[in-house]
Amino acid sequence: MLIRVWPFPRTCVCSLLRKPYLDPPFPHFYPCPTLKNDTLRFLAALNLALLFVGAATTAPLRRQLPEDLMPGLQAVLENALNASEAAQLQQYFEEEARGRRVASRAAVLPSLRTSVSLRQEEEQGSADESSFEDRVVYDLTLSQPLYHWGARDSEKEIGSLRYDIETLNASQTASQIVQNTRRGYMGLVIAKQELEASSRSLELKREAVARQRKEVDAGSASEASLESLEIELERQELTYLSALNDWETSLIDFALYVGMDRVAVEAQLAAAIPKVAVMPPEKVRSLLRYVQPALETDEALRKQALEVEIAKNQLEIEKVATRPKFDAEIGMSSNALDDDGTRREQEFVYFGLRVGWDIFDGFRTKGRQMEAAARLARTRKLQASLRGATERIISRQLLTLELAARTLAIDERLMEKREKGLASARDGVVDQRVSQAQLDDLEEDFALASIQLQRSRMAYFEAVARFVSLAGLEEFELGGGN
Numbered sequence: 001m002l003i004r005v006w007p008f009p010r011t012c013v014c015s016l017l018r019k020p021y022l023d024p025p026f027p028h029f030y031p032c033p034t035l036k037n038d039t040l041r042f043l044a045a046l047n048l049a050l051l052f053v054g055a056a057t058t059a060p061l062r063r064q065l066p067e068d069l070m071p072g073l074q075a076v077l078e079n080a081l082n083a084s085e086a087a088q089l090q091q092y093f094e095e096e097a098r099g100r101r102v103a104s105r106a107a108v109l110p111s112l113r114t115s116v117s118l119r120q121e122e123e124q125g126s127a128d129e130s131s132f133e134d135r136v137v138y139d140l141t142l143s144q145p146l147y148h149w150g151a152r153d154s155e156k157e158i159g160s161l162r163y164d165i166e167t168l169n170a171s172q173t174a175s176q177i178v179q180n181t182r183r184g185y186m187g188l189v190i191a192k193q194e195l196e197a198s199s200r201s202l203e204l205k206r207e208a209v210a211r212q213r214k215e216v217d218a219g220s221a222s223e224a225s226l227e228s229l230e231i232e233l234e235r236q237e238l239t240y241l242s243a244l245n246d247w248e249t250s251l252i253d254f255a256l257y258v259g260m261d262r263v264a265v266e267a268q269l270a271a272a273i274p275k276v277a278v279m280p281p282e283k284v285r286s287l288l289r290y291v292q293p294a295l296e297t298d299e300a301l302r303k304q305a306l307e308v309e310i311a312k313n314q315l316e317i318e319k320v321a322t323r324p325k326f327d328a329e330i331g332m333s334s335n336a337l338d339d340d341g342t343r344r345e346q347e348f349v350y351f352g353l354r355v356g357w358d359i360f361d362g363f364r365t366k367g368r369q370m371e372a373a374a375r376l377a378r379t380r381k382l383q384a385s386l387r388g389a390t391e392r393i394i395s396r397q398l399l400t401l402e403l404a405a406r407t408l409a410i411d412e413r414l415m416e417k418r419e420k421g422l423a424s425a426r427d428g429v430v431d432q433r434v435s436q437a438q439l440d441d442l443e444e445d446f447a448l449a450s451i452q453l454q455r456s457r458m459a460y461f462e463a464v465a466r467f468v469s470l471a472g473l474e475e476f477e478l479g480g481g482n
Helices: 038-055 071-083 085-108 149-218 223-258 262-268 281-297 299-318 365-431 436-470
Strands: 111-121 133-147 326-337 343-356
Touching: 071 085, 071 149, 071 223, 071 262, 071 281, 085 149, 085 223, 149 223, 149 299, 149 436, 223 262, 281 299, 281 365, 299 365
Parallel strands: none
Antiparallel strands: 111 133, 133 326, 326 343
16 A cells, blocks of 8 residues: 555654664654654653554544545556656655765764875985985875864764755655646546547537438528537537647646556546545544644654754854864874985874864854854744644645535535436436437536536545645655555
């Protein structure tokens, strides 16, 4: 199963173990390096307990997602998460971030450097008329940072945090791919129905023109009435060609987006968007309990929290920029001159402590500290604003879902009445209570109403899927797995 719906949002347990970079012990848990204090660990433990309690109950949104009722969409989703261009590009982004994380770890690791010079030297000012002599000068040094006031650790931490951000970007990319694929798939189903309805209307118009022509030939109808129907036929032909063009364009664009052949996509299309058990308003409102937990799992908020941590580390780096730095060194070197200037090759091994101190840099560090402090304040402000905006968006989505559910329930009831009316009209044609022209009009109206019902079902499915995504109740990943 590609996407699973859980009664409670995903929860970080790695921080409870004080090992934020461990692989998660359960497939629906994720690592979260930002939970470091006892309070947050307690909240995470509480959320974990609630998860297992809620898992024993029936998920309130079970079989409310479109892929639950349309297996073809499930297959397309799996392919899109694996072969779409957006998924493949995101994998490159992740690999780049992984490389930057590896590079950032070098800040606390030992470094080995060497230099070799091959040159010719001639001693100046000597009484001897010596010629140029070949010289080899080399240096090999192994150094290890000892104490940089936490700056090196902050550099490493920033690299890890940026990788975590890219991981969240991958989750958001997967979510966007899923949302776009659902919408595009259901749009294609409706576009195909519109094409079929337009084709059926064109056929009815041709039949009507044929009947009218017979009446004109028989002298029971005027030429003017025939001309009017022929104009309507031409207009219907254009409508059909427009619907055909829309269908072809949508099919090609969607196939390119999900990374599939158009024939394969068409083979996976459902005949119609199926009927779903619409949630009553009180059940929709009960989903309010997921709003607050969703704020703890929202990718955008988690990314902003990581941005705050990055800003903190950058500020710490700038605060200690002008303090003395201590490194251990061990190495080998050669020199073309010894201490008293006598020309001879000298080789030696050394080890010791190196101290570097930028005593004054023209207030550059002071300016960077001001910049880093302002960036941290701005990032915290954005975090607070984003949290409020996210809470409003999720709450508003519940209202959208309730309206879509109520609209769909009304349209389903109306469709039942139209089906009964159409069946009665068909019986009326048999016993000549209803003319064929009247039945044709009812058939066209019914086809339009059916498409409208399909749009209502699509709007409902989209509202459910959007809420599930915002609330963090579904789980999926790039690569087609779960």
